[in-house]
Structures are given as structure tokens and as C-alpha cells.
Amino acid sequence: MSETVKEKKVKKSWFKGLKSEFKKIVWTDKKSLAKQTIAVLVISVIMCVLIAVIDSASFELVNLLLK
Secondary structure, eight states, X not given: OXXXXXXXXXXXXXXXXXXXXXXXXXXXOXXXXXXXXXXXXXXXXXXXXXXXXXXXXXXXXXXXXXX
């Protein structure tokens, strides 16, 4: 089944709108991107260590209570 002319126009219009929206995207510069990436990595490592400490402490507490 082939598409009607109206369906083709709708698809073409949709892709045209999508293309124009992509042109509006403002990407950050490399310096800002690097700073944000480093911040995310540092916070992730800190959270990982914090969770590991809490996990170990709670494990030891449970073992202490069970003995």
C-alpha cells in the first residue's frame, strides 16, 4: 500500500520541523563539558565510598548484634 500525498506531506513537514529543532540546540564548549564531567566523576566516587562505608558499618553492626 502506497502512502497518500497528504501522508507524505505530513512526514516531510514533521522531519522539517525536527531538523529545525535540532538546529536550535546549543552545545556546551569543551572546557565546560570537561569541568562538568570531572564534577560528575568526583561526586560519583565520593558517593561510592560513602555507600561502601555505610554498608561495611551496617554489616559489622549486624554481626556484632548477632553474636
